[in-house]
Amino acid sequence: MRFTGYRCSVCGSEYGESEPLYLCPKDQGCLDIVLDTERIRRTVKPSQLTGGEQERSHWRYLPLLPVDDPGAEGTPLRGVGWTPLYTLPALRSKHGLKAFWLKEEGANPTASFKDRASSLVAARALQLGAETVVTASTGNAGAAMAGMAAALQLHAVVFAPSSTPRAKLAQMLAYGADVILVEGNYDRATALSLDVSRDLGWYCRNTGYNPFTAEGKKTAAFEIWEAVGAGWIAIPQGVPLSIFVSVGDGNIISGIHKGFRDLEDLGWLEFRPRIFGVQAEGSAAVARAFHTGSERIEAVQATTLADSICVDMPADGVRALRAARETGGAYITVKDEQILNAVVELGQVGVFAEPAAAAAYAGYLRAVRTGQIGKEEPVLVLSTGCGLKDVAAVQRIVPEAPVIEPTVEAVKRLLKL
């Protein structure tokens, strides 16, 4: 048994491990998976999960995950996580930052953070004997589910809004998924995917619905914890590490919070990170609740060019709110223009981020500008997806490449040499 059961994040009701649950039957609250902390503490030492001897993927933390080993050695499923940590010296000196790190999640097999969740869901599907996994997606979750399903030779069905960027669609189709575009937005695609999964009995991956997604996303917290322990992220005594995360449905931020809470329950966490959520100004349901002091998330009519974080009603909003409140973090909103500027700034130091990913960095810059975070404070920004995912959005801000006649003279004229 890899976990003991589920606990509702709203009413606290507990459910056994054998009940195949998505949401709390009483109030539709998101369920946290409860680990057998006592057993883990007794049988596992942190040194067995960390260090150079371990697998260079997030499967190194398998004893803290609620799934059996999915096998699949030699496939991309086995390559999820253990993503690069950059210090970006040029960016540090440009802004006078003393302790800045960026974790490049675009380096995952399908080029976004969502592989962490989808690989766990694929492993769970394997365990349940499910042959078809269905998900709604703004693009990345679907691409990740399609890729991970392909690695395990499962069938994936993805419902996506008709506005989904072409690259993400091409990627899902290349992985062999059945991709169905839904008239309307992500929330409409979500509603349909739920109906279809109930009707056909397909295993549903939906973010903020399937409890296993957050369990995959928490592995980023484990990697940050390991990086701090190893000294790759240096935290001055008494100054907390601040982690910046882009927020749409709120499942990445709540998964990361869960990872740190698991470590704390095990007595293994030696530092207390603050978690900051960043939302686009036009899609800021969680940020709004944070700033009004409310516990309730009210839906918005979301519009932002950062398609991956364009969400009317965040499916994991309550836990996403807590991730910031309970850690001393905050919510920050950024304009689309600031997101595009962040794409360009990151590009100029060699990181190609899609708009939703660059939003976290834009939020960090805003926090520095407003004095919310000092330039000397240790900060980790998560860059959640590769820029190749949404080329059209980036083309809105980068200049057109000039076309010239193929002569050296023409080059010199153009570059004023």
Ligand SMILES: Cc1ncc(COP(=O)(O)O)c(C=O)c1O
């Ligand atoms: C690149 C990227 N960043 C951030 C997010 C936001 O994650 P969440 O919806 O769990 O808040 C997504 C979700 O699709 C994403 O694809």
Ligand SMILES: [Zn+2]
């Ligand atoms: Zn409940």
